[in-house]
Amino acid sequence: VIEILTIGDELISGRTADINAAMIARALHAAGCIVRRVTTVGDAPEDIRLALLTCMQGIRFVIVTGGLGPTEDDRTAVAAADAFNDTLTLHPHALALLRAELSRRGLELNAPRQKQAMLPSTCTPIANPVGTACGFVMRYADRHYLFLPGVPAEACAMMEQFVTGYVNEQAGLRNAMLSVTLRVFGMRESVIQEALDAGPVLPMDVALGFYPHFPEVALRLTGCGPDEALVRDHLEQARVVIEECIGSCIYAEGEVSLPACVGSLLRERGSSVAVAESCTGGLLSHLITGVAGSSGWFERGIVAYSNTAKTQLAGVEKGLIEEHGAVSTAVAQALAQGIRTRAASTYGIGITGIAGPDGGTPEKPVGTVCFAVVGPESCSVHQRCFTGTRDQIKTLSAFTALDLLRRMLLGLQDVETGPSVPL
Numbered sequence: 207v208i209e210i211l212t213i214g215d216e217l218i219s220g221r222t223a224d225i226n227a228a229m230i231a232r233a234l235h236a237a238g239c240i241v242r243r244v245t246t247v248g249d250a251p252e253d254i255r256l257a258l259l260t261c262m263q264g265i266r267f268v269i270v271t272g273g274l275g276p277t278e279d280d281r282t283a284v285a286a287a288d289a290f291n292d293t294l295t296l297h298p299h300a301l302a303l304l305r306a307e308l309s310r311r312g313l314e315l316n317a318p319r320q321k322q323a324m325l326p327s328t329c330t331p332i333a334n335p336v337g338t339a340c341g342f343v344m345r346y347a348d349r350h351y352l353f354l355p356g357v358p359a360e361a362c363a364m365m366e367q368f369v370t371g372y373v374n375e376q377a378g379l380r381n382a383m384l385s386v387t388l389r390v391f392g393m394r395e396s397v398i399q400e401a402l403d404a405g406p407v408l409p410m411d412v413a414l415g416f417y418p419h420f421p422e423v424a425l426r427l428t429g430c431g432p433d434e435a436l437v438r439d440h441l442e443q444a445r446v447v448i449e450e451c452i453g454s455c456i457y458a459e460g461e462v463s464l465p466a467c468v469g470s471l472l473r474e475r476g477s478s479v480a481v482a483e484s485c486t487g488g489l490l491s492h493l494i495t496g497v498a499g500s501s502g503w504f505e506r507g508i509v510a511y512s513n514t515a516k517t518q519l520a521g522v523e524k525g526l527i528e529e530h531g532a533v534s535t536a537v538a539q540a541l542a543q544g545i546r547t548r549a550a551s552t553y554g555i556g557i558t559g560i561a562g563p564d565g566g567t568p569e570k571p572v573g574t575v576c577f578a579v580v581g582p583e584s585c586s587v588h589q590r591c592f593t594g595t596r597d598q599i600k601t602l603s604a605f606t607a608l609d610l611l612r613r614m615l616l617g618l619q620d621v622e623t624g625p626s627v628p629l
């Protein structure tokens with residue numbers, strides 16, 4: 207059980223975002239530790255001293271970063287000495303580390319640099335593989351305090367080279383911690399929760415976290431326990447339960463984007479896609495071309511914004527637009543068919559809609575978007591009504607089009623209850 211303390215006036219004033227706390231928490235979490243609290247204080251020695259002494263119950267390790275450098279504003283060592291009834295001395299081991307590092311870089315040992323070896327007399331220095339300021343370990347009140355420099359690259363290197371191993375060794379036997387991330391599109395958090403509530407309960411030792419990231423939601427399952435095989439088993443059980451509840455809305459596991467997922471499906475099948483988009487203004491093509499290797503399966507994308515462009519670029523008949531309106535499933539289908547024929551691609555996508563904030567009518571309010579996906583065997587046509595800002599409607603539309611193609615590729619049913627409002 208761990209606490210993290212980051213130190214620096216720049217952190218509490220908001221000038222610098224705290225990279226270290228997140229980096230340390232991630233590293234230790236992955237190593238199976240439980241992080242109970244993250245605290246930040248400024249450079250005032252009294253604040254540092256108090257922060258070092260006020261730990262939560264049961265904390266065994268405190269990881270501290272910042273204020274170990276050679277300058278006047280680096281006061282962590284003195285605050286630590288104060289807190290733990292120690293005094294600063296020119297620490298022989300730290301001095302040796304410092305000399306070795308300086309000579310490796312061809313630098314002189316001047317007075318400010320020597321200050322970096324002024325450490326509490328009872329501490330054990332930690333070598334810094336990428337800088338001159340060494341870290342140090344102190345024991346106090348049954349806790350291990352590990353002090354690291356503030357520079358993120360240095361703190362990170364020392365985490366990898368020393369801290370994780372040290373914590374593992376000192377903590378003895380610990381729990382296995384495993385996790386899996388399920389990526390969901392097409393269901394809002396509350397709807398996912400509702401679906402899960404109706405299903406079987408998850409195993410006790412598996413925690414479920416919701417991480418909405420517009421327009422998607424990531425579900426993170428984390429299992430923790432002393433028996434790794436059992437944790438793995440329970441995690442798998444939980445995954446199956448969730449899959450049963452929300453099934454086809456899970457498009458991938460792990461760090462995969464929806465465009466990349468669709469790309470893999472097309473590549474596996476040796477298929478290609480071309481898109482004709484109106485209200486998304488090229489966003490769909492942009493998302494697709496954000497995937498490395500998309501040239502292998504993306505034939506072309508056109509932005510057919512005006513009625514004339516729809517006719518000229520995708521062969522949509524003028525009469526069709528006059529009869530049904532530019533925002534209609536008929537025109538979406540004609541766009542998809544037109545671009546598929548012209549590109550000679552396996553699949554064609556058409557999108558036309560009203561992103562707002564103006565341009566809505568009572569029959570077709572802002573947020574009305576029509577989609578068509580045309581393939582060799584079938585055509586799926588949809589009309590949705592999204593709410594949200596212009597940007598949100600465009601994003602939802604582009605993702606919805608990708609999801610409709612994914613569903614066609616996998617032979618899945620389309621969900622009619624798509625994300626009609628921002629997640």
Ligand code: ATP
Pocket residue numbers: 212213214216217222223224225226227271272273274275276277280339354355356357358
């Ligand atoms: P140095 O030897 O460079 O002085 P130090 O241990 O004294 O190292 P600080 O003076 O606290 O570290 O910070 C050095 C640099 O690292 C500063 O630019 C600071 O903004 C940055 N830094 C410190 N702590 C963090 C943090 N938690 N997250 C991101 N950046 C940080």
Ligand code: MG
Pocket residue numbers: 273274275276277279280356
């Ligand atoms: Mg400094």
